[in-house]
Amino acid sequence: MTETNQGEPVEILLAEDNPGDVTLTKKALEQGNIINNLHVVNDGVEAMRFLRQEDEYEEKSRPDLVLLDLNMPKMDGREVLESIKTDDDLKRIPIVVMTSSEAEEDIVQSYDRHANAYLTKPIDYDGFLDIVRSIEEFWLTVVKMPPE
Amino acid sequence: MATENGDAWSGRELPAIVDASPVPTMVHDAETGAILDVNPACEDLFGYDAEVLCELDVSEFSPSVPEAAARAGDAIERAAATGAYDFDWEVTKADGTRATVHVELRDHTDANAPRVVAYVTDVTEHRKRERALRELPGVAADLMDAETREEIASVTTEAADATIDFSFAGVRLLTDGRLEMASMTADAEAFLADQVPSPEVGEGFVGEAFASGEPQIIDDVSTALDDRDTGPVNSALCIPLGSHGVLTVGGSTVGQFGDSDVAFVKLLTRLTEAALDQVDREDRLQERTDRLETLLNNAPLMFYELDTEGTIVESRGRGLNRIGLDPGEAVGNSIFEMYADVPAVQRIAEMALDGERVSEVVSAGGQWFDNTFQPVFDDAGDVERVVGVAFDVTEQKRVEQQFARLSESAITLSESDGESDAIERAVDVAEHVLGEGVVAYWTAADDPERLTATTISDSASVMAEGSESLTHEPGDPVWNAFEAGETVIVNDFDAEDIDSTAALRSVILAPVGEHGLLTVGRTDLDAFDEENRYLLALLSGLLRTSLDRHQYERALQESKRELERSNESLQQFAYIASHDLQEPLRMVSSYVSLLDDEYGDDLDGEAEQYMEYATDGAARMQQMIDGLLQYSRVHTQGEEFTAVDAEAVFEETLRSLELLVDDADARVDCGPLPSVSADRSQLGQLFQNLVKNAVHHAGEAPSVDVSAERVDAPDRDGTVDGGGPAETGEKWVRFTVADDGPGIPESQHDRIFEIFKRNSSRSDSTGIGLAMCQRIVDRHRGDIWVESEPDEGAAFHFTMPAAESDDTGSDR
Numbered sequence A: 001m002t003e004t005n006q007g008e009p010v011e012i013l014l015a016e017d018n019p020g021d022v023t024l025t026k027k028a029l030e031q032g033n034i035i036n037n038l039h040v041v042n043d044g045v046e047a048m049r050f051l052r053q054e055d056e057y058e059e060k061s062r063p064d065l066v067l068l069d070l071n072m073p074k075m076d077g078r079e080v081l082e083s084i085k086t087d088d089d090l091k092r093i094p095i096v097v098m099t100s101s102e103a104e105e106d107i108v109q110s111y112d113r114h115a116n117a118y119l120t121k122p123i124d125y126d127g128f129l130d131i132v133r134s135i136e137e138f139w140l141t142v143v144k145m146p147p148e
Numbered sequence B: 001m002a003t004e005n006g007d008a009w010s011g012r013e014l015p016a017i018v019d020a021s022p023v024p025t026m027v028h029d030a031e032t033g034a035i036l037d038v039n040p041a042c043e044d045l046f047g048y049d050a051e052v053l054c055e056l057d058v059s060e061f062s063p064s065v066p067e068a069a070a071r072a073g074d075a076i077e078r079a080a081a082t083g084a085y086d087f088d089w090e091v092t093k094a095d096g097t098r099a100t101v102h103v104e105l106r107d108h109t110d111a112n113a114p115r116v117v118a119y120v121t122d123v124t125e126h127r128k129r130e131r132a133l134r135e136l137p138g139v140a141a142d143l144m145d146a147e148t149r150e151e152i153a154s155v156t157t158e159a160a161d162a163t164i165d166f167s168f169a170g171v172r173l174l175t176d177g178r179l180e181m182a183s184m185t186a187d188a189e190a191f192l193a194d195q196v197p198s199p200e201v202g203e204g205f206v207g208e209a210f211a212s213g214e215p216q217i218i219d220d221v222s223t224a225l226d227d228r229d230t231g232p233v234n235s236a237l238c239i240p241l242g243s244h245g246v247l248t249v250g251g252s253t254v255g256q257f258g259d260s261d262v263a264f265v266k267l268l269t270r271l272t273e274a275a276l277d278q279v280d281r282e283d284r285l286q287e288r289t290d291r292l293e294t295l296l297n298n299a300p301l302m303f304y305e306l307d308t309e310g311t312i313v314e315s316r317g318r319g320l321n322r323i324g325l326d327p328g329e330a331v332g333n334s335i336f337e338m339y340a341d342v343p344a345v346q347r348i349a350e351m352a353l354d355g356e357r358v359s360e361v362v363s364a365g366g367q368w369f370d371n372t373f374q375p376v377f378d379d380a381g382d383v384e385r386v387v388g389v390a391f392d393v394t395e396q397k398r399v400e401q402q403f404a405r406l407s408e409s410a411i412t413l414s415e416s417d418g419e420s421d422a423i424e425r426a427v428d429v430a431e432h433v434l435g436e437g438v439v440a441y442w443t444a445a446d447d448p449e450r451l452t453a454t455t456i457s458d459s460a461s462v463m464a465e466g467s468e469s470l471t472h473e474p475g476d477p478v479w480n481a482f483e484a485g486e487t488v489i490v491n492d493f494d495a496e497d498i499d500s501t502a503a504l505r506s507v508i509l510a511p512v513g514e515h516g517l518l519t520v521g522r523t524d525l526d527a528f529d530e531e532n533r534y535l536l537a538l539l540s541g542l543l544r545t546s547l548d549r550h551q552y553e554r555a556l557q558e559s560k561r562e563l564e565r566s567n568e569s570l571q572q573f574a575y576i577a578s579h580d581l582q583e584p585l586r587m588v589s590s591y592v593s594l595l596d597d598e599y600g601d602d603l604d605g606e607a608e609q610y611m612e613y614a615t616d617g618a619a620r621m622q623q624m625i626d627g628l629l630q631y632s633r634v635h636t637q638g639e640e641f642t643a644v645d646a647e648a649v650f651e652e653t654l655r656s657l658e659l660l661v662d663d664a665d666a667r668v669d670c671g672p673l674p675s676v677s678a679d680r681s682q683l684g685q686l687f688q689n690l691v692k693n694a695v696h697h698a699g700e701a702p703s704v705d706v707s708a709e710r711v712d713a714p715d716r717d718g719t720v721d722g723g724g725p726a727e728t729g730e731k732w733v734r735f736t737v738a739d740d741g742p743g744i745p746e747s748q749h750d751r752i753f754e755i756f757k758r759n760s761s762r763s764d765s766t767g768i769g770l771a772m773c774q775r776i777v778d779r780h781r782g783d784i785w786v787e788s789e790p791d792e793g794a795a796f797h798f799t800m801p802a803a804e805s806d807d808t809g810s811d812r
Helices: A019-030 A044-051 A077-085 A104-112 A125-142 B040-046 B050-055 B068-082 B124-145 B149-163 B186-192 B204-212 B259-298 B318-323 B343-353 B394-414 B419-433 B458-464 B477-484 B530-580 B582-602 B605-636 B646-656 B658-663 B680-697 B769-779
Strands: A010-015 A036-041 A065-068 A095-099 A117-120 B025-029 B035-038 B084-092 B098-107 B115-122 B168-175 B178-184 B216-218 B235-241 B245-251 B301-306 B312-316 B358-364 B367-377 B383-392 B438-443 B451-456 B488-490 B506-512 B516-522 B642-645 B667-670 B675-678 B703-711 B732-739 B784-788 B794-801
Touching: A010 A019, A010 A044, A019 A036, A019 A125, A019 B582, A036 A044, A044 A065, A044 A077, A065 A077, A065 A125, A077 A095, A077 A104, A095 A125, A104 A117, A117 A125, A125 B582, B025 B040, B035 B040, B035 B050, B040 B050, B040 B115, B068 B084, B068 B098, B068 B115, B098 B124, B124 B149, B124 B259, B149 B168, B149 B178, B149 B245, B149 B259, B168 B186, B168 B204, B168 B235, B178 B186, B178 B204, B178 B245, B204 B216, B204 B235, B204 B245, B235 B259, B245 B259, B301 B318, B301 B343, B318 B383, B343 B358, B343 B367, B343 B383, B367 B394, B394 B419, B394 B530, B419 B438, B419 B451, B419 B516, B419 B530, B451 B477, B451 B516, B477 B488, B477 B506, B477 B516, B488 B530, B506 B530, B516 B530, B530 B605, B582 B605, B605 B769, B642 B646, B642 B680, B646 B658, B646 B667, B646 B675, B646 B680, B658 B680, B675 B680, B675 B794, B680 B703, B680 B732, B680 B769, B680 B794, B769 B784, B769 B794
Parallel strands: A010 A036, A010 A065, A065 A095, A095 A117, B667 B703
Antiparallel strands: B025 B035, B025 B115, B084 B098, B098 B115, B168 B178, B168 B245, B216 B235, B235 B245, B301 B312, B301 B383, B358 B367, B367 B383, B438 B451, B438 B516, B488 B506, B506 B516, B642 B675, B703 B732, B732 B794, B784 B794
8 A cells, every 4th residue: 555645644533432442443544554643532522622732732733534433422523523614724624424323313414514424333343444444545545635 | 523503413424334434434514614423433543432523623633733624624625626635634632642644535415415524544654654764764874874883773763763653662782792772762761760681692582583683573571571560561573683783662552563563673773784784894994903003003113104205204113112212203304314324224225215125134223123124116116105114133133143152152162272271262252142240160170079160250250359269069059060961050049058159149050071160150130041051051062072172182192292202212212222232232243353353363162152152142133223223213214105016016025035035945926916005115124024034934945925905994803993994985905925834823923023022043033023014014004913823824914005096106
């Protein structure tokens, strides 16, 4: 697999409260071909603070991709999605909703809030790896994003 | 009787044969006029003996004749000269009575002496009759002029008195069943004094004559009357006056009256009868006119007569006082001015004056009048006048309006929002419909031990101030009325010993079914009538219907809400299932995989086996969750019903099951299937689940048979929702999926449709398939059931609404 143009590591923010899924995502990204910096936050409030580079996140760079779980404590994924997509500074960051919900209303609501993709976490580990790899490939190599 | 020459009685001049003649005969000296001889008949006539008579001068027995001697002399002279001379003469008899006589003088002069013989006939009665007959037309005219029965009676007695020689004449008229004396001659009055008998019809000879209608001649009154003192009356003649009465004539001598008397008197009575008839007719006419007049004046109506200008020329009727007028008071006024502010009256009067008959109910001054104006035309066909009748229909109108208000109230009640709103509206209506009154609604809904007033009219709340409580306990009349369920009037309420509403004396108690009781009360006794009761009974009936409806609707709403709640819970559950249950499941399966990936080489066969179990369990759990999700979405995510070709759907389903069918070496046969009104994909799922179920359970090389039949009702027992057969005419299709497997014990027939009740030990069965079928069929309002005997296979039936023949799609 090719690296990104700049050879710079890709910044990915994972907003996920389930440590199991965090581990699985990490493992999947490790097995991938793209150099990345994975930042993990465990709730929506943290996610927003990270994106807005508040306090301890002041030094963190803006992520190139956000992997967002819908069901999180404090501020759930839907609110996070809405906050990002109504924020002129943040709205161009691609958001991939990754969740275990197959509920139609969740899917519809997510796209209504301008999620860039909605993916259901597969039940088995291999499926999960496939998904994460697909995300890498599509969003980090195929898709052209506007310059910063 | 002295002669002029003083000659004494010279003896008999008349031959003996003349003495025997019944004709009174007298011999005069033709020269002196002296009476020379008379026969016995003459003696009888004059009442004097022959000797006396011959001594009298003519003027002595004819005092009423002026210059009788001279005239008699002249007559004798003429007779002597010409041989014969006849004339009428009036004489006064010895007893002083006068008589008219006809004298025929004949000259009998011979050589010896100048003689004139006078043949005298008493024509008193004859002349009297003649005179009477001549006077009869005058009597008739008098009778016809007479205006009353009494006048007629008196004319008749006068006429009778003038014509017949009698001592008595009287007219009796029928009055109240008795023949009462209406008029009698002065003579009769003198001897009868005040003892005038009034015989009944048929009583005595007078009564008999009247009853028989035939004249009666009584020759001897004393015999007929049992020797009663009848004064100067000795004989009598009774002639009936038709149906009016009797004319009685009394004669002084026994056997005085003969047929000629009857014949004459009959003439008189005929005239009298005719006169009485006429008076009767006039009386009746007058009576009728009077009656009509009375009627017109007293009828509770108003009568008008208008001239062609609309001026009132007559106004009658007691109804006039309804508008404050006396009969006749409005005469001379123009109806157009009188009703200047009632255009409707002006309009119909105008129409009537134009020749149209108009009838209309018009409101004037708060009252309602039914007016009918009828034009009266003259010979030329022009309106001559207009007759108007109006009567007060205010009361009818009021009742009419009450009913109108009631029917409005039916609408009002039907628009009510709920039970308390309906009750409030009914209380309001009751207050208005019954005019006045204290209205309350009582119910035992909250406390079955007593009736409590829950809604009261404003007037009631004023009265209720200070009352301790507004309740009625079992046993009191209000409670009893509620239990009896009949609307009753209690017009002496106070006497019924109810203290809570003591001020009310009359009430109507109108039970509203099981709901409660509507009461209207007034402070006066006997304030309500049957009409009030009827109105309130109607109203309470309407209220009852409304309350029933609200109760039903509320129950319906509640069960609907209940259903919504349970659907919501199911939705909630479905979400939990799809997200929250998947999460840990995914952890299990993912980490088992991860364990296998990273540490698989280090594990022994047994550990591998354990991991396989864990993976399998997670997979089956996943299937169950999926099934549950599908199950929960049957209602919420179903498609609209359209006309679906069941056969096409079945064929598609069968293709998707090809692998399964081939693997099981199964044979699936399908008969012709009709179109149904259904959710296409759900119907497919039904077929799929049932065929899968059959193939799974039917053992080796199973045979599955699918068929359909048209039926009238959806339920397995041929009814709709356990009730009667379908009334809508909706048609249904019953599908059958039959297999030749081991069958299902009867105890399981209902259970197999419950969710997660697995009927096979096969690991790929989740126990959701048949529950899913049940839920899909429910959504289509159909029924699903199984018929099976052990070892005889199983037949699953389900019903779906048939597609309407030309139905291409509808949203049922």
